[in-house]
Amino acid sequence: MRRYFGRKLLIYGLTFFMAVTVNWLVPRLMPGDPVASMLARARVAQPEAQEALRVYYNNLFGFDLPWWQQYLNSWGSLFRGDFGISLWAFPTPVADLLTRAVPYSLALLIPSILLSWVVGNRLGALAARRKVLDNTVLPVSYVLTATPYLWLAALMAWGFGVVWGVFPVAGGYSFSMTPSFTWDFFVDLAWHWLLPFSSLFLVALGGWAIGMRNVIIYELESDYANYMSALGAPQKLIRRYAFRNAVLPQITGLALQLGVLVAGALVTEIVFSYPGLGSLILAAIQNKDFFLLQGAFLFIVLGVLIANFIIDVVYVIVDPRTRVGMAGAAA
């Protein structure tokens, strides 16, 4: 088990190292003087902001230093939690903008990932080897999993928000409200949350149902299932055992899908103008706010790595074989 975690942590550490390095290297690969072109591209209105930025950038990049010192400095500022200052929301530090947006993103991501995983697995397990259910669940799942997140979000915003007019189509809460710990505000928050959550949930659901169905069919053909039915065990019991075995590859699948799910959440947020990381990234791209973009990138990488680690821990708890160092611990 120590070997298993050691290997995982090594990979995550290397990944983070690589992400920070890419983040440091890519701006330096830009043709020409990066500071000048950033300032030219940035849409900063006030001249004093322009000058402050020039000084700030030159200090920050420290182009007069040797490259290895520039590189080490970037690690230093990272550990101090210094992601630079946003151009788009000058002079707010990038770290502040990001920490304000993260709760909204997490509020969308965590429930939609967990719920779609649980419900999708149940649905797939039910559908496997049951003709009628299989013929309805499977096609619907294929359509859902082929749908771009942003399109389903747009359809729902249009259908429920504009045509039917029941749900709000933009923002995290009504413009007339100020954030507070009151019941009214909470209801308003939930009302704005429901549509983006549902569209994320639905697209993710299809993939889990398909995956679970295929693994369950495989498990139901295995030796232990045949043996149990030869002994006369009830179908229900065999299915329960098959489900428990089939959950393991689905947990691995969850780790592999994290990147796709996060990407889906980002574009969904943009469709609904939801005040999470996705909307920040859009603003950063539209305003050429590279510090904000890079900060968001590191936040996302860090979040995905932490989530991966949590899934690894869950895997060890769920699968006893990894604990005694037997099979199943493939990195």
Place this chain on the structure above:
Amino acid sequence: MKAEALYFAIRNTKLLVGAGIILVLLGIGVIGPFFIDKPPTEYVGMQMQPPGGEFWLGTNTFGQDLWAQFVHGLRTTFLVGALGGGIAAVIGMVVGFLAGYKGGWIDEILNMLTNIVLVLPTLAVLFILNAYIGVRSAGMQALFIGLTQWPWAARSIRAQTFSLRGRDFVDLARLSGVGSGRIIMREIAPNMSSYLLLTFILLFGGSILIASSLDFIGLGPTDAVSLGLMLQQAHQWSAMHLGLWWWFVPPGAGITLIVGALYVANVGLDEVFNPKLREL
């Protein structure tokens, strides 16, 4: 073997339906632009016209012909999917074959690299690359997508190669002094050709979905029209709020149809190649 595969292929409804949809859309994308004499971004008519006789899919708030955009967009979308999926498949194969066949420290290093790229959230990496380097042609977009999409393919190809390399016919080839490259090309790859085809199809669909997200966020090609860019413009100019459903429903439906048809054809092909899955 070939005749047998064909026998099951023409009897497999999933494969026929999936391939049929893809061929029809591909046909529209390839041939359609020749019948449209004006560029897709030209202002050709009245603004905000609903679908009708003159403009099949209506016009947007600028009076651009949405059918023309859709047809050109299909072409770009197929191009990005095929190129991105192709590049990812090639990298995945090279890494997977090498790691699986060579083993040892080559496998250790390649496996580590695969795992690292696998946990990196690809879309976030693409944001950074596209935003900074700012090359905005469809081909460049496909290249970036291909460079980030290969890990899971490499991983599964490695596992397959691993199980094949201990077989007698591979040992025989090795004993008769054939080089590693030739063994991989002549002995191992042909034995998993169906699997490689399935992998490419999945990468194809995945690339289209990623490209649509990139387009939507404003990092799409600037010299072309794609289905994702149509969605981006529809959102940017509030088509939803203006009720211009013909602006954002067709491009999204196009993407969903292509990717869904690819997945369904993939399942069909799997049944054709794998006797265990056939429904008789």
